[in-house]
Each structure stands twice: as C-alpha cells, then as structure tokens.
Amino acid sequence: MAYSDKVIDHYTNPRNVGTLDKASHKVGTGLVGAPECGDVMRLQIEVGDDNIITDAKFKTFGCGSAIASSSLATEWLKGKTIDDAMKIDNMDIVEELALPPVKIHCSVLAEDAIKAAINDFRVKNGMEAIESEKSHH
C-alpha cells in the first residue's frame, strides 16, 4: 500500500513523542486500543489556565497510519481549549492525512484517544466526563 506524503512525514518525523507525568492533576491521559488488535495509542495532554492545552505527547504501537494519526493529533491539540479539542473529528484526520478506507480505524482510535485524555483530565479536576455522541465500538 502506498502511503501519502503526510503520513510518511509524520511517521518519519513524529511530533511530540514522549511521556507526561500522569500523576499530575494538570495532565490527562488516554490509552486506547489493544495489543491483540495491533494498535495501542497513548495520548497525553497538559492543561493550563483557562483550560487551554499547553502540551501534548503520544506514544503509539501500530502501523504507520496509526502513528501519523496520533502525531497529527498532538499538533492539533496544542493551543486549543479542551472544549474545542473535544470537537476534533476523526474525519478531519482522514482528510488531512489522506487515509485510505482500510486505515480509517486509525483515525477513529486517535479521536478516541483525544476524548479519553480530555475526560481523564476533566474527572481529575472535578468535572464530569463527556459522553461521546457517536460510538465506534
């Protein structure tokens, strides 16, 4: 399968690889996927004042498209409020990375990881978790 230039770029030079202190109340962590399915994404956000995301990091076990989707997600998250970040849709990722149909699940996983990280932060800070209106499972 041929990958798009953007997937190759994110795969070769992944942005924001790393780990934030998950014990910190400013950090939200989303861990989604399963090893037996061939993809696991861990996406973390650090949230500052006004609920603005100041930092984002990821680590992903998966194919090139999964790595690229999570790398892109971290780029998009920085500078957004957690409410705006909640609006990131997997199809935006599909479009940006020109993912083929067989790789759409990678973008779904990235969206799930974003929402899981935000909800982790919200719950830690006394807010309610936001149920996603669409279920991919």
Next chain:
Amino acid sequence: MNIPIYLDNNATTPMDPRVLEAMLPYFTTKFGNAASRNHPFGWVAEEGVDYAREQVAKLIGASEKEIIFTSGATESDNLAIKGVFEMYKEKGNHIITTVTEHKAVLDACKHVEKLGGKVTYLPVKEDGLVDLAVLEAAMTNETILVSVMYGNNEIGVIQPIKEISAIAHKYGALFMTDAVQAVGKIPVDVNADGIDLLALSAHKIYGPKGVGALYVRRKGPRVKVTAQMDGGGHERGMRSGTLNVPGIVGLGKACELCGQEMESEAKRLSALRDKLQAALTVLEESYVNGNVEHRLPHVANISFKYVEGEGLMMAMKDLAVSSGSACTSASLEPSYVLKSLGLSDDLAHSSIRFGLGRFTTEEEVDYAVEVTKTAVNHLRDLSPLWEMFKEGIDLDSIEWAEH
C-alpha cells in the same frame, strides 16, 4: 548493492536470466501449439514440453508421465483435492489436512465440504509441526486423502513427510503435499517420501509466474483425479487447455538449475539466514517463530515484541519483507499460521518474515540487519507497550478496550 533489497522470496522469486533465455525462442520462432500433431511447429513445441516434463520429473524423482502442467500451484492444489474427492468419493468422503496450509488447500477443502465431504483440519504443535499421534487418531476408514504441506510459506517449517505419508498409507488413504516452498530448495523425492500427489510452482524457484505442475503417481498405486477443467483432454485428460509452452519450458529449466545448485545454495543460504537470525535475536524480546531444526534453509520468521509489523516494515522501507500483521487486510486479523502456533495476537502482529534467495548477497544481509535493528529501536521508542514493559507493568493486567 541495489536498494531496496528483496527479502521476500517466499512470495515470489526473480526469474533467473538462464530461465528467461531458455524461454525466449518459444515466444517467437518456436511458437507452435504443442497439441498440433501434423506439422513441425507443433512438434518443436511438443519437444520443448517433453523435455521440460523430464526436467521437472527428475527434480522430484518422478517419471515424466506423472507430471501434469497447470497454471500454478493454486490450480494444482485445487485439482488434487477436488479431483481426488470426486474420483474417490465412493470409497470414502473424509479428507485430513492441517490448519497451517496455504489458502489454496484450505479453500479447496472448504469447497469439498460444500459437496458433502468431511474435512479434519489438524492443529499443529507450538513449533508448527504436525503431531503424528494426532494425525493417526484422526484417520478413519472413510479417509481418502491426507494433504500436508512440505515446507510452510510463513515460518518455513518442514513437516515429517515420510512419517505422515506412512500413516496415510497404513489406512489406505492417498497422500498429497503442497511442496511449493520445498521443491528446488531441499531434496524432495516422491518415492522416498511416499508422495502420491504433489503441487509445485515455477515462480517460487526462479521461473516464470503463471505455470506450475501437479505430480500424480502412476504406479503403486495408480492415482487418478477428476479433471476440473473440461476441454481438449490435454495432460492425460486431467487438465485441458492449450499448453503454456514458454512457461513450461521455463519451469523445466528452473527445475534443472535447482537440481544442479540446490545443495550448495542450501548451505550458502542457511549460513546467511543463521547470521541474520543471530544478529536480530540479539535484540531484546525478539523471538523466532516455528521449529528451527526442521526448517527451510532460506527462511526466518521473527517477532519483535512491542512493535507492530506493518509499522515496522514502513521503517524498513529499503527492505522488501512481509509481516504476519494484518493491518493491511480488511479483516484486521493477524496471520492464521502464527496464531495456530499458539502465538498471542500481539506477537503475531509483531512478526517479520525474511525470505532469502539465490540472488541474496552477504552484503545485503548485513545491511538488512542494520536497517531492521534501527527500525525496531525507533519504533520501540514510540511504543507505549515498550515503555510499560520497561517499567515492569504486566500488559496482561490492563483491561484493553477492544475496538
């Protein structure tokens, strides 16, 4: 050294220039139909086919009359399994095969089940080999055919063919083998091995694509298969269709070359393969899949835990290899062969198959080792599972969300 490096010789092999040279006249000046009996054009083509039949037969210790040319091993497998079932179904309706067979065998068996046949799919042991006691226990007096592949395409394990055929014969069943990966790579002898039907393919042994053969025993016992293709009654009535003369000539030449060079090639390739395997299993948490003693000389299937195969291949873009990861397939299921060894899904997803060949050099193997090591380390730096493993977290203790 030319980049990218081809290490996927179990999928297909490049054609040997000597094979191409043998084929070329049969496209142009020697273009006749081998079935044209009344002019020199036909005779010349037929001569080419007859010679190829001898070359193929010689490589597997058969008689030339026992070779049926086909379009490839998939057709040979289909003809053998469906053809035996149709021919012998009055005698019994039971076929035994294994779960690690090629899809051509498995799907032909599924077809037989639709026709009312019963098929037993034997499990394999953790090393990929058939358990002879389990095979014997599955035999019934209804069993007409046992079909077990000679060497496995994914992990390279070589089944105990003599012992398996002896069990089949003890119960009056025929023994068939898909020997696509073994023929031309290791010695195969239909008489010493007790083989009644054998499928082989040209493009796995440095010949052209689109041609293969089925060996059908003529003596002790005389085996018959019902034709699956109706037409002019070519190939002793078992496979109609104008013969692919250039392809057949190429298959013959490919067999001849393998016969001459197999012994030294097997030594050279197993030394290179062992070098590659030793260098890569130095990496932490890397595992060789399948039995390493009974294995084809050119294959190594290695799982690099905590990295995903397709992602890994992408980082190894200068190498052409394949993976048991199914990320590219619509089903998202990892290799059924690796799973049948009892490998967990994540290890199956993490596997890379290295398939060396006649044109693989030591320089290429050394380069492949470096590329693979760099890629594995790069992806482990990106892998949350690797980080957890390093922190001593038991991954099985985590409740993963299936998706």
